[in-house]
Amino acid sequence: MxxxxxxxxxxxxxxxxxxxxxxxxxxxxxxxxxxxxxxxxxxxxxxxxxxxxxxxxxxxxxxxxxxxxxxxxxxxxxxxxxxxxxxxxxxxxxxxxxxxxxxxxxxxxxxxxxxxxxxxxxxxxxxxxxxxxxxxxxxxxxxxxxSRKVEYLSIKSIRGKISTYLLEQYKKTGETTFMLPMNRNELADFLNVSRPSLSREMCSMRDEGIIDFHRASVRIKDLQALKRMAQ
Amino acid sequence: MxxxxxxxxxxxxxxxxxxxxxxxxxxxxxxxxxxxxxxxxxxxxxxxxxxxxxxxxxxxxxxxxxxxxxxxxxxxxxxxxxxxxxxxxxxxxxxxxxxxxxxxxxxxxxxxxxxxxxxxxxxxxxxxxxxxxxxxxxxxxxxxxxSRKVEYLSIKSIRGKISTYLLEQYKKTGETTFMLPMNRNELADFLNVSRPSLSREMCSMRDEGIIDFHRASVRIKDLQALKRMAQ
DNA sequence: ATCTTTTTGTAACACCAGATACCGACACGC
DNA sequence: GCGTGTCGGTATCTGGTGTTACAAAAAGAT
Structure with missing residues (x-):
């Protein structure tokens, strides 16, 4: 052949x-x-x-x-x-x-x-x-x-998913300010939630002073609070 | 050694x-x-x-x-x-x-x-x-x-999870009547839902005439309906 | 047989999240 | 300039699900 x-x-x-x-x-x-x-x-x-x-x-x-x-x-x-x-x-x-x-x-x-x-x-x-x-x-x-996918899917609340995801990014980069590698739609897909719900939750986390963001750029303001939210 | x-x-x-x-x-x-x-x-x-x-x-x-x-x-x-x-x-x-x-x-x-x-x-x-x-x-x-776990976790509704699970059991045994290999608590854990919610949903499916059950014994009454519910 | 433990069903309530629709910001084309 | 498309934020409403608590049934222990 x-x-x-x-x-x-x-x-x-x-x-x-x-x-x-x-x-x-x-x-x-x-x-x-x-x-x-x-x-x-x-x-x-x-x-x-x-x-x-x-x-x-x-x-x-x-x-x-x-x-x-x-x-x-x-x-x-x-x-x-x-x-x-x-x-x-x-x-x-x-x-x-x-x-x-x-x-x-x-x-x-x-x-x-x-x-x-x-x-x-x-x-x-x-x-x-x-x-x-x-x-x-x-x-x-x-x-x-x-196995990683199972971990994310097992988290019940949107906040938990967002927090876990952001903490993973933080751990990966070592910086409290970093760029998200995907847009909201893709992130929502990845976390298995709806896009508006993701937006709503991210914004309320911003209102509470836990994070700050603009488009793909994210800054963790209160690391301890974020860790508490991760499940 | x-x-x-x-x-x-x-x-x-x-x-x-x-x-x-x-x-x-x-x-x-x-x-x-x-x-x-x-x-x-x-x-x-x-x-x-x-x-x-x-x-x-x-x-x-x-x-x-x-x-x-x-x-x-x-x-x-x-x-x-x-x-x-x-x-x-x-x-x-x-x-x-x-x-x-x-x-x-x-x-x-x-x-x-x-x-x-x-x-x-x-x-x-x-x-x-x-x-x-x-x-x-x-x-x-x-x-x-x-991979199987991911499949189950990806199903959003409890009904979908129950239906998929029961259909898998049906496929495995080839019988519409079979025994569940776990109790409600373990099943709820496996499907990643709360135990009372699982009970509630199974009972309402029984009320609707889709399935019948007593303890661990389950009988599928309306296979078509069950298939429709699987997502 | 009686008591204890486990398992399962049920109810009330709160609330989170999805669906949908709409708006503003921005980029890109011509 | 203007239209078009994409992306992200927001509001409203509804339904599904978790929580909690309790009751009934079954299983097990002594």
């Missing part, structure tokens, strides 16, 4: 971090991946269908949807060349795609079965373990992101 | 799944773990402190706490012999304990550094890769659990 075409993309993918291009090629020979092409609107994976493995985007763009029981679709993530999907489920005891992946544009993806990654490698290639380590790192990072 | 004492516990630990007792012993020689003892109230790990590795409980019981910025403690999980902690962070780019682990009783734990797990193995022992695979599986399962 003509993997050479995609070595450029793959060597930049997280899964092959630490591999040079030659090594990627020899890994691919060992992994025996399947490359598939999709037209716009085609499905790269359908939630609930069987597959034990991972997918890597090669060309084009696809969207990973989650469908709740009522049938409503929620876009989880937009997949671009080099992105991996299905990595969490591939190595757990489950064996079905957790999401539906639909091509937004004509695209190509490469699929590697779980067995080829963790199973016995016939060629005893020395890079195999490095590959599993990379997988381990990717899944760990993913778990960590989810 | 006298690992033999703990081989029994360790061979039942998830990390050593698929290893027999001899193999566990030879793995341990290679991993060079450190065994530490703690009195009741001592800390096995303190959130924020440096350590790149994992811990495995050998004896006794410990609690993993999460401390929010305000200082309130929330018990995340109770650790028993064979349980692993710190596995998510060990293999991500972070290098600090995410939780504080406190001994509830006098206890012993074993610590393995990240390097000994993923680093080059001097003895080239054949079980090393199997060990990393086990790690990969454990972290994946953990990520999956977190």
């Amino acid at each position: 003509a993997f050479e075409k995609y070595v450029e993309v793959l060597s930049r993918a997280e899964l092959f971090r630490g591999f040079d291009k030659d090594e990627v090629v020899s890994m691919l020979k060992c992994l025996e991946p399947k490359i598939k092409e999709y037209g716009k609107g085609n499905y790269l994976a359908v939630a609930g269908e069987e597959f034990q493995g991972i997918g890597i985007m090669l060309e084009g763009e696809a969207a990973a949807y989650k469908e709740n029981i009522a049938g409503t679709r929620v876009i989880m993530v937009l997949l671009k060349p080099g992105d991996v999907f299905g990595e969490i489920v591939a190595f757990s005891s489950q064996s079905q795609w957790p999401v539906t992946v639909e091509a937004q544009q004509p695209c190509k993806a490469l699929f590697i079965s779980r067995q080829k990654i963790v199973g016995e490698c016939r060629h005893l290639c020395p890079w195999h373990r490095k590959l599993i380590e990379n997988m381990l790192m990717m899944v760990s990072e993913r778990a960590l992101t989810l | 006298a690992f033999e004492k703990y081989v029994e516990v360790l061979s039942r630990a998830e990390l050593f799944r698929g290893f027999d007792k001899d193999e566990v012993v030879s793995m341990l020689k290679c991993l060079e773990p450190k065994i530490k003892e703690y009195g009741k109230g001592n800390y096995l790990a303190v959130a924020g402190e440096e350590f790149q590795g994992i811990g495995i409980m050998l004896e006794g019981e410990a609690a993993a706490y999460k401390e929010n910025i305000a200082g309130t403690r929330v018990i995340m999980v109770l650790l028993k012999p064979g349980d692993v902690f710190g596995e998510i962070v060990a293999f991500s780019s972070q290098s600090q304990w995410p939780v504080t682990v406190e001994a509830q009783q006098p206890c012993k734990a074993l610590f393995i550094s990240r390097q000994k797990i993923v680093g080059e193995c001097r003895h080239l022992c054949p079980w090393h890769r199997k060990l990393i695979e086990n790690m990969l599986m454990m972290v994946s399962e953990r990520a999956l659990t977190l």
Whole structure:
């Protein structure tokens, strides 16, 4: 198979971090991946269908949807060349795609079965373990992101969410004055609250002298009060 | 070191799944773990402190706490012999304990550094890769659990949560009548709502003829309505 | 059998947060 | 200049949810 075409993309993918291009090629020979092409609107994976493995985007763009029981679709993530999907489920005891992946544009993806990654490698290639380590790192990072998300979602009050968020920014920058990396809409989305409610609460916190802000610039005036509000 | 004492516990630990007792012993020689003892109230790990590795409980019981910025403690999980902690962070780019682990009783734990797990193995022992695979599986399962939690937390209304939960139970058992695996208190905790609110909502769903229940036994009467309520 | 503890349902009330609509500030285009 | 679009703040209203407290039922203990 003509993997050479995609070595450029793959060597930049997280899964092959630490591999040079030659090594990627020899890994691919060992992994025996399947490359598939999709037209716009085609499905790269359908939630609930069987597959034990991972997918890597090669060309084009696809969207990973989650469908709740009522049938409503929620876009989880937009997949671009080099992105991996299905990595969490591939190595757990489950064996079905957790999401539906639909091509937004004509695209190509490469699929590697779980067995080829963790199973016995016939060629005893020395890079195999490095590959599993990379997988381990990717899944760990993913778990960590989810864990942070759970923390924010578990906070009941808007004030608690805002305070926790601002304190995290403070901790990150070390300054009581900093810039928010998103606008109100995005922040509201991130904190899982409505935009007007976020505005209302931020303003009343300003009125109470806890914080001060203008647009994206925020200053913490009363650190102790903020810490008290964080849940 | 006298690992033999703990081989029994360790061979039942998830990390050593698929290893027999001899193999566990030879793995341990290679991993060079450190065994530490703690009195009741001592800390096995303190959130924020440096350590790149994992811990495995050998004896006794410990609690993993999460401390929010305000200082309130929330018990995340109770650790028993064979349980692993710190596995998510060990293999991500972070290098600090995410939780504080406190001994509830006098206890012993074993610590393995990240390097000994993923680093080059001097003895080239054949079980090393199997060990990393086990790690990969454990972290994946953990990520999956977190992902499910995020799904539940993202549902805004109590009805939506209840409906989604009941539909999942229905899907799992294949029966419209089934037993809930937890009591109201635990279910309320799981769905992140207050116990009386959960009761109130379940009862009004019963009044509307959507479900019927008595204690832990639940019967779905109107599947379509339930599906509509799931968000 | 009786007492205690746990579990669950119920009610009243307060209040937080979402929905919606509107306004002002600002940037950008022509 | 003017129109247009985006972004953020504000007001009103309503509904859903937490809190608290108490009662009833069930389970467990002695």
